[in-house]
Amino acid sequence: MKKLFTVLLFSVLLLSESFAQGFSIGPQVGYYKSKGADEGTMMYGAAMRLRLADMLGLEASINYRSESYEDNSITITSYPIMATAMIYVLPIAYGAIGAGWYNSDIDYSSQLNALGFKDGSNQDFGWHFGGGAELPLGILTLTADIRYVFIDYGFDKVPGQDLQSNFYVITAGVLINL
Numbered sequence: 001m002k003k004l005f006t007v008l009l010f011s012v013l014l015l016s017e018s019f020a021q022g023f024s025i026g027p028q029v030g031y032y033k034s035k036g037a038d039e040g041t042m043m044y045g046a047a048m049r050l051r052l053a054d055m056l057g058l059e060a061s062i063n064y065r066s067e068s069y070e071d072n073s074i075t076i077t078s079y080p081i082m083a084t085a086m087i088y089v090l091p092i093a094y095g096a097i098g099a100g101w102y103n104s105d106i107d108y109s110s111q112l113n114a115l116g117f118k119d120g121s122n123q124d125f126g127w128h129f130g131g132g133a134e135l136p137l138g139i140l141t142l143t144a145d146i147r148y149v150f151i152d153y154g155f156d157k158v159p160g161q162d163l164q165s166n167f168y169v170i171t172a173g174v175l176i177n178l
């Protein structure tokens with residue numbers, strides 16, 4: 001078993017070296033949970049990656065996400081556009097750090113609207129860090145990572161509430177190497 005694991009690891013490392021530089025694009029799906037949200041939910045989007053060198057890559061992504069707070073009293077729909085720098089500690093494993101621009105629609109319940117809270121749109125800045133792995137398989141690359149995102153939607157305007165909008169997201173994707 002140990003020999004099989006060693007051979008598999010060596011094969012993956014050799015395969016990943018052949019894709020050390022290049023451009024790839026594809027869909028991604030993720031699960032995320034904000035600290036103050038009612039429950040976790042799915043996120044959908046697309047990513048493109050550019051491998052600049054053996055140890056450095058860049059990713060740009062756009063996603064769709066929607067979450068509810070306070071028993072569906074507040075619903076936020078967001079289209080985050082993120083840029084991420086990836087530092088490869090191994091040919092298939094990386095650390096990630098980046099920033100995002102979160103275009104969000106905030107919809108308050110009719111009860112909160114009656115109290116003077118107005119539905120609206122925000123454009124918020126957030127940043128993230130995490131890590132992940134990618135497995136090259138010929139023309140395709142499988143990706144998986146976990147990131148923690150820091151963002152403040154300004155829930156301090158809701159009286160009596162201490163809602164947190166920071167979240168973690170676990171994503172998986174399939175990239176086509178171009």
